[in-house]
Structure formats: structure tokens, C-alpha cells
Amino acid sequence: MALVMARPEDQCSTVRAGGCVIGGRRIVLIAGPCAVESWEQMLSLALVLKETGVGILRGGAWKPRTSPYSFQGLGREGLEILAEAGRAAGLPVVTEVTDVRDLDLVMEHAAMLQVGSRNMQNFVLLREIGRSRHPVLLKRGMSATIEEWLMAAEYILAEGNPNVVLCERGIRTFESHTRNTMDIAAVAAVKGLSHLPVVADPSHGTGRRELVAPLARAAVAAGADGLMIEVHTDPGRALSDGPQSLTPGALAEVVARLTPVARAVGRSL
Ligand code: PEP
Ligand code: MN
Secondary structure (H helix, E strand, O other): OOOOOEOOOOOOOOEEEOOEEEOOOEOEEEEEOOEOOOHHHHHHHHHHHHHHOOOEEEOEOOOOOOOOOOOOOOOHHHHHHHHHHHHHHOOOEEEEOOOHHHHHHHHHHOOEEEEOHHHOOOHHHHHHHHOOOOOEEEEOOOOOOHHHHHHHHHHHHHOOOOOEEEEEOOEOOOOOOOOOEOOHHHHHHHHHHEOOOEEEOHHHHHOOHHHHHHHHHHHHHOOOOEEEEEEOOOHHHOOOOHHHOEOHHHHHHHHHHHHHHHHHOOOEO
16 A cells, blocks of 8 residues: 655655745744743744744743653643744744644644654554544654654554655664664665654754754764754753753854755755
């Protein structure tokens, strides 16, 4: 049976989230904090990120944390804060949906849904998202093969939603220096195997802020259509993922150093 995600000839799809097109010549930057923490945080970040050339604002409202005692996100309030900050800055927003019961609410507030690594094979959620036409960023499961990842995308596509963007976010290996091992080969591989746009997340892919810039360059060189990068105004005080978060100033440097790489592979920022 022919798969919807397969790439016949040289087809490359584009996905539009709000006014932002993913999969065109331009590399899309998705940035924001791991978690929405407050209105003041989101508004100030949204405004500075817009100035830096970010195309989509991110922020988690429901956080799937390893420990049930860690900050779980602000939930509905976080979603409303994120949406309002996006409106104030003129940026579409993406946020993770962890529960199929929240889907309608999240679709109301966010131009793009995120399916997180831990939910990549939540087939009930995938099918339900597939019944809408809402753009979705499908993160790779931390222990998922490329085939399993593409088949998860197929669940959404098969229900009729063509607006799927893949996101490589690192996989579990024996290496412990980095939080995950960023699978750059997977970026190039899925670009060849499917017509879907591909985004790379060097923040979760490495877990270390000093590795975000080099891995962002590597991902763009390998063909990524966009980058997802975690940014916090005060990473030392972040309620989640501080060690991998950049300040807005550091993000601006990443962007400056990315520009020649993008140009070298026929892309712009
Ligand atoms: C996130 O983007 O903050 C996140 C939880 O990512 P992942 O699902 O890739 O761990
Ligand atoms: Mn995070």
C-alpha cells in the first residue's frame, strides 16, 4: 500500500502555521521557553524573539515531566498566556498537547500543535489530530526508529490531515555527556524518505546550551527546514530545562552564525 508520507519524485511539502511557512527556502526558527511560567516572561520574550527573526513562538503549558513532583506547567492558564503573548508580538504559537481531552482547547489557542517525544506513539491522540487539519509538529520518540517515527506521522496523514512537520529531538544512546544524541543522519534520511518538512531541536537534542549553536548549524547543513530552540530570559531560574536554554542574546548569536551555513546550502534565514 502506498504511504501518504512517502516521497515520490522530488516532492517537498510546505506546512503553514499562522503566517509562517515551514518547508520553503527560508529556515524557520521556533523559539521560546520550555515552559510558560508567567505573563511577564512570555510577553518580554515574545517581543524580543520577534525582533530576532523568530517565526513561531513556543512554550509548554502541559509539561510531561519525569517526576510527578516537578513543575507540571500552568495548563489552561499557560495556554492563554502563550496565545496572548503571540498576539501581542504578531507571532503564531506552538504548544504541546498531552491529552486528547485538551485537543479542542489547544487548537483554539495555538496555530500549531506539538506532539511530544513521550506521546509519539499515542495513536488515539495521533488519529484525533489527523481528523482535524491543524498543523502539527511531531517530535521523534526518544527511543523510536526512523520507521516508527514516519509511521506515527502516517497515522495523522492517513486520517486526512496533511499538515505534519517532523521534529528530530535526539535519541537515547549509551552516551551520557549529552542529554540525548542528536541524530543528524535522521534529518537527512527523513528528508529523503518523506515529503514532509523537518525541524531539528538541538536544545533537547543535546541538553547543553553550549552545543545548541554547532548542532543547529549541522542540522541546517543536513537539510533541516527549521530549528526549535529553547530560550529563557534567566536560564538559571528556569522552571524546566534551564541547562539547555539560551538567553535571547545568545539566540541572536546562534542566528548570526547560522546565516552563512544556510546560504551555503541554498537557504535563507
Ligand atoms: C519540549 O519541547 O519542551 C519537550 C518536552 O520536548 P520532547 O517531547 O522532545 O522531550
Ligand atoms: Mn523542554
